[in-house]
Amino acid sequence: MSAGTTKLDVTVADVVPVNELVTRFHFRPTNGGHLPTFSGGAHVVVEMREHEGATPRLNPYSLMSSPLNTAEYTISVRRDDVGRGGSLFMHRQVKPGDRMVISYPVNLFSLDLRAKKHLMIAGGIGITPFMAQTAQLASSSGNFELHYACRTASLFTYGDVLAERYGKRIHLYHDDRGEKIELARLLASQPLGTHLYICGPAPMIDWVRNTAAASGWPSETVHYEHFSAPKPGLPFDVTLAVSDKKIRVGEQQSLLEAIEAAGVDPPYLCRGGVCGQCETNVISSDGKFLHNDHWLSEEEHRSGKKIMPCVSRFEGRSLVLER
Amino acid sequence: MPIEPTIKSRPVYGTLSPQPGTDHLFIADAEGAEAILDLAKSAPPGFFDAAEIVFIPRASGDGYLAALHALKPARFYEGPSIGAALPRLKQTFATAHMGLRLYLSGTEGLIGQAMQAALDAGIDHSSIQTEHRGSLARRVQCVHCKGVTEDVTTQPVTCSHCGLLLLVRDHYSRRLAAFQGVCINAEDQSEKVPVEEVFR
Numbered sequence: 001m002s003a004g005t006t007k008l009d010v011t012v013a014d015v016v017p018v019n020e021l022v023t024r025f026h027f028r029p030t031n032g033g034h035l036p037t038f039s040g041g042a043h044v045v046v047e048m049r050e051h052e053g054a055t056p057r058l059n060p061y062s063l064m065s066s067p068l069n070t071a072e073y074t075i076s077v078r079r080d081d082v083g084r085g086g087s088l089f090m091h092r093q094v095k096p097g098d099r100m101v102i103s104y105p106v107n108l109f110s111l112d113l114r115a116k117k118h119l120m121i122a123g124g125i126g127i128t129p130f131m132a133q134t135a136q137l138a139s140s141s142g143n144f145e146l147h148y149a150c151r152t153a154s155l156f157t158y159g160d161v162l163a164e165r166y167g168k169r170i171h172l173y174h175d176d177r178g179e180k181i182e183l184a185r186l187l188a189s190q191p192l193g194t195h196l197y198i199c200g201p202a203p204m205i206d207w208v209r210n211t212a213a214a215s216g217w218p219s220e221t222v223h224y225e226h227f228s229a230p231k232p233g234l235p236f237d238v239t240l241a242v243s244d245k246k247i248r249v250g251e252q253q254s255l256l257e258a259i260e261a262a263g264v265d266p267p268y269l270c271r272g273g274v275c276g277q278c279e280t281n282v283i284s285s286d287g288k289f290l291h292n293d294h295w296l297s298e299e300e301h302r303s304g305k306k307i308m309p310c311v312s313r314f315e316g317r318s319l320v321l322e323r
Numbered sequence: 324m325p326i327e328p329t330i331k332s333r334p335v336y337g338t339l340s341p342q343p344g345t346d347h348l349f350i351a352d353a354e355g356a357e358a359i360l361d362l363a364k365s366a367p368p369g370f371f372d373a374a375e376i377v378f379i380p381r382a383s384g385d386g387y388l389a390a391l392h393a394l395k396p397a398r399f400y401e402g403p404s405i406g407a408a409l410p411r412l413k414q415t416f417a418t419a420h421m422g423l424r425l426y427l428s429g430t431e432g433l434i435g436q437a438m439q440a441a442l443d444a445g446i447d448h449s450s451i452q453t454e455h456r457g458s459l460a461r462r463v464q465c466v467h468c469k470g471v472t473e474d475v476t477t478q479p480v481t482c483s484h485c486g487l488l489l490l491v492r493d494h495y496s497r498r499l500a501a502f503q504g505v506c507i508n509a510e511d512q513s514e515k516v517p518v519e520e521v522f523r
Contacts, residue, residue: 116445188345192419193445216344216422218450 008035008044012098013072022125022157023091024064027073030099034070038063040133041109041197041225044073045271047101048089055261056101059086060227060272062128062199063105064158066135073102076157078125083229084252108275109199109225111136116193118144121181121208123200124151127158129225130199134166147181149173149204183208187215198224227272228292228311230254236313239320240264241283255309259323266309266323273311280307280321287316326455333493336434336455341366345373345422348415349396350437352379352405354457355429356387362426363394371396375415377408379433405433409440416444428454432462432473435500448497459522463491464501471501478521479507488516 010027017023029035042063047056061075077090094100109129111118118137120130127148137144146169150156153174162170173179187196196217198208205224212222232252239246240259249258256278259266269277273293282305291301293308300306307314307321326335339362341347347370349359356378363371375398376391392399402408425441427434434453441451460474470484479488482504489504496503508514 114445114447188420188422190421192416192421192423194421214343216342216346216424218447220447220450221421 006104007047007101008104010035010073010100010102012094012096012100015094015096018076018157019155021155022076022078024074024076025090025094027075027100027102028071035073036104037070038067038073038105038132039107039110040067040136041111041129042067042105042107042132043109043129043227043270044075044105045103045269046075046090048086050089050093055257057084057086057089057257058271059229060270062109062132062225064128064131066139067132068135068139073105076125076128076131078157080229084232086229106269106275108270109197109223111142111197112195112221112223113142115195115221116143117191117195118142118197119186119190119194120144120146120197121200121204122146122148122198123204124149124155125157126198126200126204126226127162128199130197131158131162133197134162134169138166145169145171147171147173147186149175149179149181149200151175183211184215187212187217195221195223198222199226202226202228225274226294227270227274228294229272230257230311231290231292231313233290233313234315236287236315236319238314239318240323241320242323249313254311255307255313259309264323268310271310273308276308278308278310280309280323281305282307283320283322284318285314285316285320286318287314289314326459329493332495332497334431334435334453334495334497336453339426339428339452339454341370342424342452344424346419347371347374347424347426348419349374349376349378349426349428350405350408350412350433351376351427352429352433352457353381353383353387355427355433355454356383356391358428358454358456359394359426360387360390373397376400377402377412379403379405379408379429405436409436412437412440413444416440416446419444424452425450426452426454429456430458430460431455432460432500435462435495435497438497439500442497461491461522462501463489463504464496464499465489465504467506471499472504475502475504476520476522477518479516479518480504488512491522 009030011030013028014026043060049056065074079091080087243264247262267277269275276295290313292311339358371394374396376396377400463472463475465482468485472483487506490507492503494503
C-alpha cells in the first residue's frame with residue numbers, strides 16, 4: 001500500500017568516515033547493473049534490521065551522489081547519540097558487503113528548472129541534498145550559489161569538497177568564528193527569477209522562510225526540506241477503527257511503526273513528516289497531540305482532526321484513528 | 324462582468340492587493356487604472372515610494388492621468404501601447420532583483436503580454452497579481468497561419484493575417500499570451516457564418 005516504495009536490493013560497497021559525526025555509505029545494486037535515475041534533492045528510505053526477521057526501522061536519507069552516476073547511490077548519515085538509534089545502527093553495524101533494502105528514490109525537494117538562478121542555504125548535515133543538486137546543475141551549466149553554515153571547521157561536512165569543486169559559488173560560515181549569513185542583504189541582491197532552497201535545522205528553515213517572505217519572495221520561489229526523525233516519547237494506546245484493532249505505541253516506536261507492527265499496511269512515503277502520504281483522520285481523541293510534521297497546517301494541528309503518524313505522537317486517555 | 328472559468332486554460336483574474344516587497348511594478352491600460360487606484364486605498368503609507376506605474380491610456384485618454392500621478396509613484400511611464408512598452412519592461416526585468424512584485428490590470432491582452440515578458444524573466448505566474456478591468460477584447464492566435472490578431476471583439480473573427488474565418492476558443496496559451504482561433508468553416512469556406520460582437 002506504500003506508494004512509490006518499490007524496493008531496491010543493494011549491497012554496501014563502502015563505508016567512509018567523513019568526520020567525527022558523519023559517515024558516508026555507498027550502495028551498489030546487488031544484482032549488478034544500474035540503479036534507477038534520480039534528480040537532485042531525492043531521498044531513499046533505508047530499511048535497518050537489527051537481525052534477520054526483525055521489524056525494520058525505516059529512515060529517509062537524501063541521496064548525495066551525482067544524479068549523473070547511477071552505478072551507485074551514496075548517503076551521509078550524521079550520528080545522533082540521543083535519537084532512536086537509526087543513525088547509530090548505520091554507524092555501528094553497517095559494514096561493506098552487507099546487503100540492505102532501500103526504497104526507490106523519491107524527490108520532495110526538487111530544483112525548479114525554470115529558475116534563472118538557484119540560491120541554496122544549508123545548515124549542518126542539511127548539505128546532503130545540495131551535494132546532488134549542485135552536481136546536477138554544474139553538469140548543465142546551471143547558475144547556483146550555495147551558502148553553508150556549520151558549527152566548526154572539523155564538522156564542515158564536504159565544505160572543502162564543495163569549495164574545491166565550485167570555487168566562488170560556495171560560501172562557508174563557521175558558527176564558532178562568529179561568521180553569519182547576512183541573509184537580508186543576500187536575499188535583496190538576488191536577480192529576478194531566483195529560487196531559494198533551504199535544508200538544515202528547523203529554526204534555520206523558519207528564519208530563512210520568514211526573512212524571504214518579508215523581503216517579497218513569493219512562496220512559489222521558496223523550497224525547503226526538513227526530515228523530522230520520529231521522537232521517542234511516552235507510550236500511548238490507539239484504536240484503529242477501520243481495522244478494528246487496539247494497539248500500543250512503544251516509547252521508541254513511531255505511531256506509523258506501531259500500526260505496521262499490528263499488521264495494518266497504511267500508505268507512507270518519506271517517513272519524515274514531509275510528503276503527506278500517511279496523513280490520517282482522527283475520529284475522536286481525549287488528550288494532547290504532539291505534532292512534529294511539516295505537512296499539516298497550523299490550523300490542522302490545532303483542529304485535532306488529523307495526525308501524521310510517521311513523526312507525531314499523542315499523550316492522553318484515548319485516540320481513535322480512521323485507519 | 325466577471326469572467327467565468329470555462330476550461331482549465333482560460334485565465335481567471337483576481338483583485339490587486341499590496342504584497343510584501345521591495346519594489347512594486349504596476350502595468351495597466353485604460354480602466355485598469357481604477358484597479359491601481361482601488362489598491363491605493365488599502366496600501367500602507369509610503370507604498371508608492373517604491374513603485375513604478377507603466378500606463379497605457381488607450382481610449383481613456385487623459386482621464387486617469389491626474390489620479391495616477393497623485394499617487395506619487397517613484398517612476399511613471401505613459402505609452403501608446405503595451406507593445407511599445409515591452410522593450411522597456413524587459414529591460415526593467417533584466418536588471419531587477421528579487422523583491423520586485425508585479426501588478427497587472429486592464430484588458431486581457433495587456434495582462435497576457437506583460438505576463439509573458441514576466442515569465443521569460445523567471446517570475447512564477449501564480450505570484451503575479453492580476454485584475455481584469457475594461458474591455459473583454461481578446462488577443463487571438465490563428466492556429467493555421469500563427470498570426471496574432473489584436474483586440475478581437477467578434478465571434479467568429481476574420482484572421483488579420485491569412486483571412487480565414489476563426490472561431491475564437493476559450494483555450495488560452497500563457498506562452499503566446501493569446502486565445503486560440505480555429506477556422507470555423509474549413510469544410511466549405513463559402514459558408515456564411517453570422518458574426519456577433521461578444522467580447523466587448
